[in-house]
C-alpha cells in the first residue's frame with residue numbers, strides 16, 4: 649500500500665521538489681502540503697503552485713494539519729525552526745511519523761524537537777544525501793587516525809538565500825569528528841576575526857560562504873606542518889536531498905517510536 653505523505657514548507661525550494669518527487673513515486677500518495685497561515689497560497693491546489701507536479705487538482709496547500717485528509721502516515725518537513733517545532737508536537741500527538749530536514753535549530757530546540765520521538769518514529773538529518781553521510785563517517789575515521797598533530801577546519805558554501813550559518817551539515821561533520829576524538833561543540837571556533845591569538849590544537853574552525861546559487865558545498869580540511877588532506881562534497885541538485893528524504897520516509901513508516909538517523913537508513917542500524 650502507498651505511504652501517505654504530507655510536505656511541510658511545500659512552497660519552498662525543497663518543498664516543491666519533495667512534492668514533485670513524492671507525486672511521481674508509485675509507493676507514495678501525496679496528500680497535501682502545509683505552509684504558514686499568512687501564505688497567500690493557502691487553499692490553492694498544489695498543481696497551481698508547481699506546474700511540474702503530477703497529482704490531482706484536489707491535493708491542496710493547508711495551514712493546519714487537522715485540515716489535511718486523509719491523515720498522512722509520514723510528514724516530510726523542510727521549513728524553518730519554529731515551524732518544525734510546532735508541527736512535531738502536533739504530529740506526535742496524532743501518531744504521525746516525521747522526517748525533518750530543517751536546520752538552524754539551537755541545541756535546546758533540537759533536544760525539545762527530538763523528545764517527540766518517544767511517541768513517534770522520527771529522523772532529523774542535517775543532510776539526506778548519500779555522499780554527505782559518507783563524509784560524516786570518513787571525517788570521523790580520518791580525524792581519529794590522524795590524531796592531535798593535525799588541525800581541522802570546516803568550510804561550507806551555500807546560496808545567497810540561506811538564513812542559517814554555519815550549515816546543519818557543517819555541524820554534522822563537526823559533531824562526527826567531535827564524537828570520534830573526544831571534542832565537544834565548545835571546541836568549535838566560528839569565523840575568526842581580529843586579534844584572536846594562535847589557534848589551539850583542539851579547536852575546529854567553522855567557516856561559511858554565501859554565494860549565488862551554490863546548492864551545498866562542504867570541505868573538511870586536515871593539516872599538519874607536513875601534509876594536508878581535504879575531503880569535499882558538492883551537491884549538484886536539490887533533488888539529492890529530496891530523494892534521500894523520501895527514501896527515509898519509506899524506511900521510517902511503520903517503525904516503532906525512536907529517533908533514527910540517515911545513517912540507519914543508508915547503512916543499517918537500529
Ligand SMILES: NC(=O)C1=CN([C@@H]2O[C@H](COP(=O)(O)OP(=O)(O)OC[C@H]3O[C@@H](n4cnc5c(N)ncnc54)[C@H](OP(=O)(O)O)[C@@H]3O)[C@@H](O)[C@H]2O)C=CC1
Pocket residue numbers: 656657658659660661662663682683684685687726727728730731748749750751752773774775776777812816889
Ligand atoms: N537536511 C537536508 O538535507 C536539507 C535541509 N535543508 C533545510 O531545509 C530548510 C528549508 O530550506 P529551503 O527549502 O531552501 O527554504 P525555503 O525558505 O525555500 O522554504 C521553506 C518553506 O517553509 C515555509 N515556512 C516557514 N514557516 C512555516 C510554517 N510555520 N509552516 C509551514 N511552512 C513554513 C516558508 O514559507 P515563507 O517563505 O513564507 O517563510 C518556505 O516556503 C532549511 O532549514 C534548510 O537548511 C535544505 C536542503 C537540504
Ligand SMILES: O=C(O)C1=N[C@H](C(=O)O)C[C@H](O)C1
Pocket residue numbers: 751774775806810814815816817818863864865
Ligand atoms: O539550506 C540549504 O540549501 C541546505 N541546507 C542544509 C544544511 O544546512 O546543511 C543541507 C544542504 O547543504 C542544503
